[in-house]
Amino acid sequence: MARWAIAIHGGAGVDPSLPEHRQEEARRVLARCLQVGVDALRGGARALDVVEAVVRELETDPFFNSGRGSALTRQGTVEMEASIMDGRGRRCGAVSGVSTVKNPVSLARLVMDKSPHSYLAFDGAEEFARDQGLEVVDNSYFITEDNVGMLKLAKEANSILFDYRIPLAGSETCSALAGLENHNNGMVVMNGLPISVYAPETVGCAVVDSNGFCAAATSTGGLMNKMAGRIGDSPLIGSGTYACELCAVSCTGEGEAIIRSTLARDVAAVMEYRGAGLQEAVDYCVRQRLDEGFAGLIAVSRSGEVAYGFNCTGMFRGCATEDGFTEVGIWE
Amino acid sequence: MARWAIAIHGGAGVDPNLPEHRQEEAKRVLARCLQVGVDALRAGAKALDVVEAVVRELETDPFFNSGRGSALTRRGTVEMEASIMDGRGRRCGAVSGVSTVKNPVSLARLVMDKSPHSYLAFDGAEDFAREQGLEVVDNSYFITEDNVGMLKLAKEANSILFDYRIPLAGSDTCSAQAGSENHNGMVMNGLPISIYAPETVGCAVVDSSGFCAAATSTGGLMNKMTGRIGDSPLIGSGTYACELCAVSCTGEGEAIIRSTLARDVAAVMEYRGAGLQEAVDYCVKERLDEGFAGLIAVSRTGEVAYGFNCTGMFRGCATEDGFMEVGIWE
Numbered sequence: 001m002a003r004w005a006i007a008i009h010g011g012a013g014v015d016p017s018l019p020e021h022r023q024e025e026a027r028r029v030l031a032r033c034l035q036v037g038v039d040a041l042r043g044g045a046r047a048l049d050v051v052e053a054v055v056r057e058l059e060t061d062p063f064f065n066s067g068r069g070s071a072l073t074r075q076g077t078v079e080m081e082a083s084i085m086d087g088r089g090r091r092c093g094a095v096s097g098v099s100t101v102k103n104p105v106s107l108a109r110l111v112m113d114k115s116p117h118s119y120l121a122f123d124g125a126e127e128f129a130r131d132q133g134l135e136v137v138d139n140s141y142f143i144t145e146d147n148v149g150m151l152k153l154a155k156e157a158n159s160i161l162f163d164y165r166i167p168l169a170g171s172e173t174c175s176a177l178a179g180l181e182n183h184n185n186g187m188v189v190m191n192g193l194p195i196s197v198y199a200p201e202t203v204g205c206a207v208v209d210s211n212g213f214c215a216a217a218t219s220t221g222g223l224m225n226k227m228a229g230r231i232g233d234s235p236l237i238g239s240g241t242y243a244c245e246l247c248a249v250s251c252t253g254e255g256e257a258i259i260r261s262t263l264a265r266d267v268a269a270v271m272e273y274r275g276a277g278l279q280e281a282v283d284y285c286v287r288q289r290l291d292e293g294f295a296g297l298i299a300v301s302r303s304g305e306v307a308y309g310f311n312c313t314g315m316f317r318g319c320a321t322e323d324g325f326t327e328v329g330i331w332e
Numbered sequence: 333m334a335r336w337a338i339a340i341h342g343g344a345g346v347d348p349n350l351p352e353h354r355q356e357e358a359k360r361v362l363a364r365c366l367q368v369g370v371d372a373l374r375a376g377a378k379a380l381d382v383v384e385a386v387v388r389e390l391e392t393d394p395f396f397n398s399g400r401g402s403a404l405t406r407r408g409t410v411e412m413e414a415s416i417m418d419g420r421g422r423r424c425g426a427v428s429g430v431s432t433v434k435n436p437v438s439l440a441r442l443v444m445d446k447s448p449h450s451y452l453a454f455d456g457a458e459d460f461a462r463e464q465g466l467e468v469v470d471n472s473y474f475i476t477e478d479n480v481g482m483l484k485l486a487k488e489a490n491s492i493l494f495d496y497r498i499p500l501a502g503s504d505t506c507s508a509q510a511g512s513e514n515h516n517g518m519v520m521n522g523l524p525i526s527i528y529a530p531e532t533v534g535c536a537v538v539d540s541s542g543f544c545a546a547a548t549s550t551g552g553l554m555n556k557m558t559g560r561i562g563d564s565p566l567i568g569s570g571t572y573a574c575e576l577c578a579v580s581c582t583g584e585g586e587a588i589i590r591s592t593l594a595r596d597v598a599a600v601m602e603y604r605g606a607g608l609q610e611a612v613d614y615c616v617k618e619r620l621d622e623g624f625a626g627l628i629a630v631s632r633t634g635e636v637a638y639g640f641n642c643t644g645m646f647r648g649c650a651t652e653d654g655f656m657e658v659g660i661w662e
Contacts (some may be wrong), residue, residue: 079535090590090621093355096561098452116522117553117560118586122429122454124559192448223449229456230449231428238568256450260422262568265592273603290424 002212003304003322004041005110008034008054010064010316011200012044013190014253014330023330025063026316030288030328033057033115034318037207038326045246047109047215048109053080055105058203067103068142070221071199072151073228078142080221081235082108083119083243086244087214087302094235097122101129105219108235110134142221153197154208154225188313190294191254195313199224202234204241204250208300210322214248216241216264223255233258238265246271247261247278249299254311257293261285268301279307300325333541335634335652336373340366340386342396343530344626346519346644347658355531355660357395358646360558360659365372365389370539370656378570379545380441380579384640387414387437387547390533400468400474400553402527404483405558406450410474410553412439413565414453419544419632422446426564426565429454432468437549440565442466451565470624474551485527486555520624521553521584527644529554532564534580538630540652544578546571546594553585563588576601577608578651579629583642591615597629612637 005181010030018026037054043052059067070078082104083094093112096119098104100238106154111120120128129136186194209215218241220234232255233240242249242264250266258264266289270281278301286309296310298317306319318328342362350358361487369386377385383651391399402410414436415426428451430436442464443452452460474517520528532550539545549572550564562585563570571595572579582636588594591622596619600611616627616639626640628647636649 086425092586092590094561097559115557117557118589119561120557120559121561122559124557127559128557227447227449227452227456228459229429229454230450231426231451231453234570236566237589238450238566239565240590256424259450259567260424262572262592262595265568265595269596269599269603273599 001303002208002210004035004208004210005300005304005321006034006041006050006205006207006320007206007298007300007306007307007308008037008058008317009250009252009296009298010058010203011292012310012315013195013198013200014313014316015195015316016188016313017196020235026330028326029063030316030318031060032302032327034320034328037205041209044210046208047213050207050209051107051205051217052084052109052217054205055203055219056103056134056316059103059219062144063267064203065199065201065221066219069144070142071224072147073200075223075228076151078140079221079228080104080272081231082217082219083237083241084108084217085237085241085243086213087187087245087248089143090244092237094119094233094237095121095125096235099125099127099139102135103139105217107134142147147199149200150197150224154193155309157194157197189329190312192311195222199253200316202252203315204252204298206248206250206298206300207301208248212302212304214245214300216248216250217249233312238262242265244268245302247299247301251295251297252315253295254293257290258295261287262293263290265299267297278305280311284305302309333480334540334542334632335539336538336540336628337634337651338366338373338382338535338537339628339630339636339649340369340647341388341580341582341626341628342533343460344640344645345525345528345624346646347525348643349526354382355514355627359658361393361395361575362646362648365461365583366658368369369535370560370650371541376540379539379543380641382537382539382546383547384416384441385548386535387421387533388435391437391549392434392500394476394638396533397529397531397551398533398549401476401479402474403531403554404475404479407558408483409471411550411558411606412549413561414547414549415565415567415571416440416444416547417567417571417573417579418426418544421574422574424450424567424625426567427453427457428449428458428561428565432458434467437547439466461476461613478557482529486523487583489527491660497571520642523554529553530646532582533645534582536578536628536630538578538632538634544630544632544633546573546578546580548580548628565634565659568592570594574598575632577629577631579625579627581644582627584623587620588625593625593627599626608635612639615643620635
């Protein structure tokens with residue numbers, strides 16, 4: 001029998017000045033959600049079921065930016081997205097523009113298992129959720145006081161929120177300025193926002209079960225103060241989420257950077273096409289594929305390894321393997 | 333100076349019984365749109381501008397499934413999507429759920445160049461289009477009589493349209509049945525090939541500076557659910573461009589997404605050192621499993637390549653040395 005392993009994350013790009021009590025709370029939530037996965041894996045559960053169950057826990061807890069506790073659009077509403085991938089057969093499902101479904105990751109799974117399609121968004125996703133009898137609530141359910149306050153700060157900071165792109169020569173864009181600040185002044189900026197108001201995007205889980213099958217899932221409320229209709233990397237197969245025979249990956253950070261880098265797929269591609277091991281592939285992708293972008297990822301391999309990497313100020317994460325190893329962390 | 337090259341497509345999965353006059357019309361449209369790109373490249377245009385201009389032509393012509401002439405949703409409306417990628421810096425833009433914008437590929441480009449984001453959809457995309465002053469029309473503009481008829485046939489065929497997935501053991505799904513029929517070449521995305529509207533148009537270009545770009549645009553799957561997103565707007569699946577090459581794909585959306593088909597062509601070149609044709613062949617043969625799809629690609633050294641594992645792909649290619657062809661079948 002193969003050895004199981006699990007990795008989870010609660011978003012990359014953490015405020016270095018995050019108060020100690022918030023750091024403790026984060027670790028508690030991570031530890032609790034990790035334990036849900038560990039218990040399931042010890043009970044012989046399948047990778048796909050484990051990633052869904054763990055991401056549901058992370059969505060339901062308001063601490064991280066997904067489900068309840070999602071970052072707010074510029075209109076003060078919540079629009080969530082998620083994706084899930086079964087390494088077994090590389091089946092996948094995704095949703096975007098979800099505004100009333102309590103657990104978007106479960107809707108993504110239903111798209112994969114019960115719809116004729118792979119990816120449903122906005123009204124189509126919402127209708128499908130009702131067809132499937134999923135639990136729906138008012139959009140206000142997802143909105144927390146914390147995030148209402150953060151949205152105000154984000155607007156006041158007068159930042160245009162960029163998905164951090166490489167600016168055209170001569171373009172005056174906030175991302176160009178953000179880029180400079182990132183490198184020169186040490187003032188930490190993520191996605192165009194000062195790190196103190198940035199809400200690390202996304203939660204995720206990557207698992208290999210005791211049969212050696214891998215699966216991954218990712219869920220998010222997205223970028224604080226985003227335009228309505230903005231889709232990030234989290235629902236995009238190959239960008240935010242990927243799973244195959246060799247490994248499973250979930251990413252977090254600056255959406256545009258992750259999309260340009262097809263970050264999740266590239267970890268697997270480096271293993272597949274170059275024969276690299278898991279940690280080597282993770283390190284390569286984080287260091288070489290992101291250019292000026294900031295992101296992090298978690299990954300597991302079919303042989304029971306866990307790995308993670310990030311090139312920004314921290315990533316909320318947790319990992320556990322069958323031999324008893326378990327840890328949660330935030331910083332390097 | 334590098335040598336320029338251009339490849340275009342109008343969709344893969346063509347009815348082998350397509351009437352001769354329709355085949356001729358297809359070739360005329362492909363030749364005309366290809367010429368638009370060739371003329372631009374001869375004049376020194378940049379890859380990104382060329383792919384946008386050519387895809388605009390393909391969208392505007394009602395023959396193929398994009399822009400005007402898009403396949404219809406199950407409600408009889410049109411929902412379009414598109415993506416564009418600049419190999420120079422790997423910048424990208426995408427839109428989905430576009431229903432009033434005449435040229436979705438241009439909206440995708442504006443998302444890349446003028447918005448704070450990479451991908452906008454539905455109301456958000458439509459609002460942005462109006463802010464940017466793009467030309468908008470009534471949804472009826474995109475609907476053709478041909479497609480109204482095809483939608484009826486699709487519904488009558490009583491097919492549940494699958495994005496063709498690998499069925500779970502024991503599942504009763506149309507795709508399981510489609511799977512067996514597919515090997516006879518007669519079913520695509522769960523639809524009989526006579527009704528299937530080959531999805532998507534696309535263009536891949538390398539310009540005379542050696543920069544690559546790609547763009548893809550579609551109305552999507554005939555009789556699709558509202559809100560269904562396919563591979564065309566997904567970077568790495570339907571569209572990809574980097575320093576080495578540019579790729580645009582077409583076919584069964586789920587198969588292309590699972591395979592991250594466009595990215596994989598480039599990844600095989602990048603991580604294995606394969607040449608363009610070798611990478612294209614590998615991906616079409618090895619990455620799609622039971623799925624059906626096709627793709628076009630160009631490399632920074634001025635090569636063109638294409639491949640498909642289904643019944644035909646509307647395509648055209650041209651290179652700086654004067655080579656030029658349009659085709660449908662193997």
